[in-house]
Amino acid sequence: MARYLPLALLAIVVIVVQQIAQWSDATYYLTQLTMTAYYSLVIVGLCLLMGYAGQISLGHAGFFAIGGYLSAMLTTHDLMPYQGNALFKALGSLGLLVHQQDLFGASVLHVTPWAACIAAVLTAALIAFCLGIPVLKLKGHYLAMATLGFGIIIFRVALATPLFGEADGISEVPGFTLLPGLTVSGDFAARTSNYYIAWGMVLLTMLLLSQLIHSRIGRALRAIHGSEEAARAMGVDTARYKLQTFVLSAVLAAVAGVFLTHFNGGLGPSEAGIMKSVRYVAIVAIGGMANLWGALIMGVVLNFLSLRGFFGTYDDAVFGAILIVIMLFAPHGLLHRGILRELKNLFRKNGHGPA
Amino acid sequence: MALLELTHVHKRFGGLHAVNDVSFAVQPGQIKAVIGPNGAGKTTLFNCIAGTFPPSEGSVHFNGQPIEGLEPHRIASRGLSRTFQNIKLYPGLTALENVMIGRHCRSRAGFWAGMLRLPSTFREEREIRERSLEYLELLGIADLADSEATSLAFGQQRAVEFARALAAEPTLLLLDEPAAGLNIYETAEVARLITTIRDRGITVLLVEHDMSLVMDISDEIVVLSFGQKIAEDTPHNIQQNTEVIRIYLGEDDAAD
Structure with missing residues (x-):
């Protein structure tokens, strides 16, 4: 089936890149490629929301931060002072808490990473649900402004709350053991396995989302994008599908936040910043909006270059510039089906430029 | 029992009384048309039926169940399907x-x-x-x-x-000006199509401007003017109705 060919191709590329890095003794690239993979989860989720359902969000860094911050806080904040509390006793007896030793040998009590991850992702989903009900009634600029407002709130909360480490963020976040022997952490020895964990998650997400967009729901989402009134008249419950898509994309962003935080061992308020949200939107736009693979490819390329420091201190400026240039000259993005025809037009004598 | 029944339907937009106390019924298997000059409130009436917005007053029953105020997707899944005046x-x-x-x-x-x-x-x-x-x-x-x-x-x-x-698979199909923008050949094609649809057991309610289409295929016609129903009858009787002729052709012509 043609639909599964890109997935197989991606799996092969992932393996080949790892092998090349191994042989050429350049495994340090795998670290940035792992981080890139997690950012890609945010981007493909946003692509579903923006490109297919036609609903913009300028607050997706907020959902990423909710996932990352909650998971980091729960797995690092010492619960020893509350040990006697009945609630924490109950949590402990459920195996959700873990005793550890800190740097100075003192005993500390944390939430286990699995419990923290589930709590963080569920919280993000709940917030997306409660936020989505009112704001998804808005359209276009108004929706953009409302989600921007949400992003600003999350950023300021992260920056101002002592529990979230204020401007320093949270560090010393422990590894997240998914299965015995498979831990999400920045541990040098676990570099290759982490690369495969991250890309495995991207592959799984791409499989689920590409099946979704070719399903009854995927068609309904594109119908909503095309004409909400006509979609409703055909029996599509537009409010419900927009909300479900919003929550799904928020969950993907939160999962990415959780995993990347455990991989990096911490996170800071810049992950919740508006420029991060703008960057995600810019990448979806340059990838061709309703094009999951385009968004994934552009996300990998641009995030990898950004993480390698290719754009220097002008990092955010580059993404701002991309947004302007794309909107002016290629509103359908760089990677879409008509691109070959447009390129031909560009090089033909009497051709007209991109429409 | 009527498939669709409108009872004293009103729709106001601010000071504009777009639909004013309109009542009529559509029987199963009928082709019924709503006609009227521009701005008579035909499309507004359609939107009240399909749930685009609720009527300000009055009730709409479909299959014996009240549907006024329901969301469009719920009305659609009950078997009421529609097309749009400007194709969507x-x-x-x-x-x-x-x-x-x-x-x-x-x-x-x-x-x-x-x-x-x-x-x-x-x-x-x-x-x-x-x-x-x-x-x-x-x-x-x-x-x-x-x-x-x-x-x-x-x-x-x-x-x-x-x-x-x-x-x-609707039981009632609402067609909003199906012949708008079509030439006479295409209009004849649409007329043939609407009768085919009716013969498949689907009831049709259409809003139309094109008189030839309406007169040829409709079983019954409702005439609207400034939001009010001024006549409801067979095509033959509608053509004889002096009130209808007056609003379509103007006062002087009607007197001739």
Whole structure:
């Protein structure tokens, strides 16, 4: 089936890149490629929301931060002072808490990473649900402004709350053991396995989302994008599908936040910043909006270059510039089906430029 | 029992009384037309029936159940399908995909089923595709199935919209000016099509400007003027009705 060919191709590329890095003794690239993979989860989720359902969000860094911050806080904040509390006793007896030793040998009590991850992702989903009900009634600029407002709130909360480490963020976040022997952490020895964990998650997400967009729901989402009134008249419950898509994309962003935080061992308020949200939107736009693979490819390329420091201190400026240039000259993005025809037009004598 | 029954329906927009105390019924198997000059409130009345907005007052019963104030997607899944005066197809989707959306309320796969592509989803998807192709064939545009719907010729787009509305398997089809923008040959084609639809057991309520179309195919006609119903009768009697002639042709001509 043609639909599964890109997935197989991606799996092969992932393996080949790892092998090349191994042989050429350049495994340090795998670290940035792992981080890139997690950012890609945010981007493909946003692509579903923006490109297919036609609903913009300028607050997706907020959902990423909710996932990352909650998971980091729960797995690092010492619960020893509350040990006697009945609630924490109950949590402990459920195996959700873990005793550890800190740097100075003192005993500390944390939430286990699995419990923290589930709590963080569920919280993000709940917030997306409660936020989505009112704001998804808005359209276009108004929706953009409302989600921007949400992003600003999350950023300021992260920056101002002592529990979230204020401007320093949270560090010393422990590894997240998914299965015995498979831990999400920045541990040098676990570099290759982490690369495969991250890309495995991207592959799984791409499989689920590409099946979704070719399903009854995927068609309904594109119908909503095309004409909400006509979609409703055909029996599509537009409010419900927009909300479900919003929550799904928020969950993907939160999962990415959780995993990347455990991989990096911490996170800071810049992950919740508006420029991060703008960057995600810019990448979806340059990838061709309703094009999951385009968004994934552009996300990998641009995030990898950004993480390698290719754009220097002008990092955010580059993404701002991309947004302007794309909107002016290629509103359908760089990677879409008509691109070959447009390129031909560009090089033909009497051709007209991109429409 | 009437399939659709409007009782004292009013619609006000601020100070504008767009629909003023309109009552009529549509019997099963009928082709009924609503006519009237521009601004008579025909499309507003349609939107009140289809749920685009609720009537300010009055009730709308469909199959004996009140539907006024229900959301459009709920009304659609009860078997009331519609087309739009200015065609509303989904850009970026093929003609076939547009028609497949029409089957949305006759299928069920949700987010999880779609993501996991369960065997039942796979079967449902095949059924949706096959049935949608049948409707394209019924309208004689099966060869356009894979063309982008919004790039088709105007008449063809109208046919896709018809197919999409029929794919929902409605018991009542609302057609908002189906002949608008069509030439006389295409209009004759639409007339033939509407009778075909009726012969398949679907009741039709249409709003139309084109008198020839309405007079040829309708069983009954409702005439609106400034939001009020001024006549309801067979086409033959409507043509004789002096009040109707007056609003269509003007006072002086009617006196002649």
